[in-house]
Amino acid sequence: MFTRLKQSLVVWLIKKVQKYGPRKVLISGRVYEISEDVFNPKFYFTSRFMAEHISVTPEDNVLDMGTGSGIQAVTAGHSGAEVIAVDINPEAVRYAYRNVMANALDDSITVQVGDLFSTLDPQHKFSVILFTPPYLEGTPETLLDKALYDPDKDLLIRFFKEAKEYLRPGGYIQMIYSSIAGNGKAISAAEQSGWNHSIIARAKTLTEEFIIYRLTLG
Numbered sequence: 645m646f647t648r649l650k651q652s653l654v655v656w657l658i659k660k661v662q663k664y665g666p667r668k669v670l671i672s673g674r675v676y677e678i679s680e681d682v683f684n685p686k687f688y689f690t691s692r693f694m695a696e697h698i699s700v701t702p703e704d705n706v707l708d709m710g711t712g713s714g715i716q717a718v719t720a721g722h723s724g725a726e727v728i729a730v731d732i733n734p735e736a737v738r739y740a741y742r743n744v745m746a747n748a749l750d751d752s753i754t755v756q757v758g759d760l761f762s763t764l765d766p767q768h769k770f771s772v773i774l775f776t777p778p779y780l781e782g783t784p785e786t787l788l789d790k791a792l793y794d795p796d797k798d799l800l801i802r803f804f805k806e807a808k809e810y811l812r813p814g815g816y817i818q819m820i821y822s823s824i825a826g827n828g829k830a831i832s833a834a835e836q837s838g839w840n841h842s843i844i845a846r847a848k849t850l851t852e853e854f855i856i857y858r859l860t861l862g
């Protein structure tokens with residue numbers, strides 16, 4: 645009951661920020677342009693927290709799943725990694741590409757529309773897969789809703805199953821999740837698909853606790 649209430653408050657807050665918030669935001673010295681339909685990386689804790697904990701090198705080959713504004717892809721790109729960024733929302737892909745261009749990273753970052761791994765070549769393996777998934781309970785009806793809702797964790801479960809085919813030996817997933825959606829349930833789903841986990845970082849806010857996980861196979 646209390647969790648439901650918190651989820652409703654979070655959704656209300658996000659939707660207000662998306663509608664009335666600025667279309668250009670500054671995070672860690674970089675500007676990201678977004679539209680009402682693209683997840684705003686400034687006003688919800690996950691995007692910046694995740695970006696601050698990306699630790700990749702020019703040897704890494706990174707997949708940014710659910711790229712939104714492109715913040716995680718751009719952060720990894722600035723560390724010299726090659727990145728493919730994917731989003732199901734074509735509007736997000738358009739803005740992520742704009743943000744990649746504004747950072748002069750178009751030589752190392754490719755942005756594409758896709759439903760999880762559906763548009764990727766299974767021969768192309770990644771050393772790091774970044775994922776900031778939607779996790780609230782609700783039915784996605786609009787483009788923006790796809791950034792918020794994952795009913796019954798269907799997307800997350802599918803992600804854990806499919807990601808196994810796209811990881812290089814020794815590679816890992818870096819994923820953020822929230823207590824509001826049940827970190828324990830997310831980790832059980834990962835374990836059922838054969839993933840081991842460790843914690844990279846955790847932080848509490850007014851509404852929830854966020855944990856960044858590192859998931860590996862074998």
Ligand SMILES: C[S@@+](CC[C@H](N)C(=O)[O-])C[C@H]1O[C@@H](n2cnc3c(N)ncnc32)[C@H](O)[C@@H]1O
Nearest residue numbers: 685691710711712731732733759760776790791
């Ligand atoms: C919470 S937002 C995170 C955006 C961005 N990575 C960030 O850190 O700000 C989740 C993103 O996942 C995308 N998404 C949702 N379902 C997807 C799917 N089936 N395939 C690819 N992307 C998806 C949404 O459109 C949204 O941009």
